[in-house]
Amino acid sequence: MGIGAVLAASNALHRISWDKSTVSARDQLVMFLENETRQTFGYKYKASGTVQTAALNRVTEWAETNYPSEFLKNEKSQGLKTRGFAERLASVDWGQGDAERGAILYKNLQCARCHDAGNRLGPRLEGLGKRFSRDDLFRAIIYPNEQVPERYRAVAIETVDGQYIQGAVVYESVDGITLQQTDGKTRRINRDQIEFQTRSNKSLMPEGLLDQATPLDLADLYQFLSR
Numbered sequence: 001m002g003i004g005a006v007l008a009a010s011n012a013l014h015r016i017s018w019d020k021s022t023v024s025a026r027d028q029l030v031m032f033l034e035n036e037t038r039q040t041f042g043y044k045y046k047a048s049g050t051v052q053t054a055a056l057n058r059v060t061e062w063a064e065t066n067y068p069s070e071f072l073k074n075e076k077s078q079g080l081k082t083r084g085f086a087e088r089l090a091s092v093d094w095g096q097g098d099a100e101r102g103a104i105l106y107k108n109l110q111c112a113r114c115h116d117a118g119n120r121l122g123p124r125l126e127g128l129g130k131r132f133s134r135d136d137l138f139r140a141i142i143y144p145n146e147q148v149p150e151r152y153r154a155v156a157i158e159t160v161d162g163q164y165i166q167g168a169v170v171y172e173s174v175d176g177i178t179l180q181q182t183d184g185k186t187r188r189i190n191r192d193q194i195e196f197q198t199r200s201n202k203s204l205m206p207e208g209l210l211d212q213a214t215p216l217d218l219a220d221l222y223q224f225l226s227r
Contacts, residue, residue, distance in 0.1 A: 003067045009033050010059050014085060020048045030055070037062060051090040089138060092215040094222060102224025105217055109209055113184050121168050121180060121204055122152060129226025137225065138218065144205035154200040155179060159193050168204060182206070 013029045016022050023046060030043045039062055043055040064071045106112065106125075114121035128137055139146070157165045157177070167179030170186055177197075178188045182204055210218070 003063075003070050006033060006036055007063060007067075007070065009036075010063055013059065014056060014087070016086070023048050033059060037066075051086045053087055053090055056087060085139065085142060088215070088218070089135065092218050094134075094219050096216060097219030097221075097223035099220070099223040099227055101216075102220035102222070105213075105221050106224055111209075114182060114204065121182065125225055127225070127227060129222055134222060137222070138210075141205075142210055144203040144207060148203045152203055152205075154202055154204045156198055156200050157189055157194055158196040159189065160195045161193075165189060166200070166204070 009029050009032050013026065013033070016026055016029070027045050030041065030045070034040060034043075039058075041055045041058040041062075043052055111125065115123065115125045132140075152168070154166045155169050155177075157179070159165065165179060165181075165187060167181040167187065169177060170180050171178040174191065176188055176190045177194070178186055180186050210221075213221075
């Protein structure tokens with residue numbers, strides 16, 4: 001048995017959503033984990049809609065107890081975002097959310113830089129909670145690089161003098177390109193200064209925005225984004 005494979009499967013199980021569309025994938029992950037570890041985690045197969053927190057905790061406890069050093073390394077490398085996407089959302093009392101506090105959090109996270117009216121770096125976020133499921137909304141924030149529409153992919157440029165510049169294309173011509181960066185500033189790079197240019201498969205949105213967010217923070221932000 002490879003502990004690396006077990007930890008990878010455990011991470012995937014903690015990250016995956018708990019709706020009907022993921023039942024088969026979750027069942028396969030748990031089946032693999034139970035076969036590899038020869039443990040029974042109390043997971044209910046072919047079930048959806050309810051996060052099976054107890055089963056997830058048993059998987060985590062098994063890995064931490066039997067492979068403490070590998071588990072610790074994995075936790076440090078993965079960060080808070082992979083320590084239970086489903087559990088984090090399940091722990092939130094969504095009825096306690098306040099849109100005004102959510103607006104303050106939105107401002108403090110500097111989301112408006114890329115998502116305010118007229119900004120080309122990202123879509124408008126207000127009202128998203130009414131158009132997307134709560135799980136899908138927070139998955140897009142916590143894992144911004146999972147599914148990136150072409151128009152929101154970063155363009156990365158390395159200049160002849162060794163600078164690395166990333167942003168969204170505002171204007172491109174035969175003699176140069178203008179990028180809008182995440183700090184809100186635009187920058188033009190002449191074509192003869194470009195050593196290498198590529199379109200990244202990553203989003204311009206940074207990872208880790210909600211790593212330190214409390215359950216109340218999540219509830220507040222959801223209320224703000226649902227207005």
